[in-house]
Amino acid sequence: MNTDFLGKGFAFPLQTNQRGGINVSKQEQKIRESILIILGTQYNERVMRPDFGCNLKSLVFAPNNAATANLARHYVEEGLTKWEPRIALDEVIVENDNSEERLIIQVYYRIKSTNEPGNLVYPFYLER
Template structure:
């Protein structure tokens, strides 16, 4: 059932399995799609220049509250726009050394299951 609703396709990142190329389905496919959205920079896709969360534009920003707030805003906006299979419940960003830990809580619309995903984003500027 969830495979029909959430999709099935090649796993991300691309890897091999015993039968060839690995596949994923259901809630795992949605989580992979979220990672793709968060890892894509605006302008990276020629036919969808505004796709993605544009987090890499923050790579050299200082690790402070303003950067964390901007990351939270970018993630919330991107997931709301580009992932129609979920409802974003909460996005929190914690500063951890030279990285931001982006914690996304979301609900799968088809099944009402609540999931979370922690996405580490490394800042080059550090503190």
């Protein structure tokens, strides 16, 4: 099955390969990297696209409680729904990992064109 339509481009983070060229990622890996870029980009970080990303970093000084976890879930769902059209979100779970400084964000999704399931775990650190 040809899955070139899922995307191909420079790998994230940008790295060189053994031959001195730039690493390339494609298909499911490229979608995963795009999700990481969206989650790691705060609003107004992109000059020509100030609403790109999700508002997750606005919670960096918030207390580690249920309200913060629910807001983080909302921001992740909002950002991925808006900026990653190749996926359908199945579920976003945000949990406290029994520390004062970290939320564990679990993203479960399906690739729309292939119905292939995917998941990603994103640790989000809170400043204390």
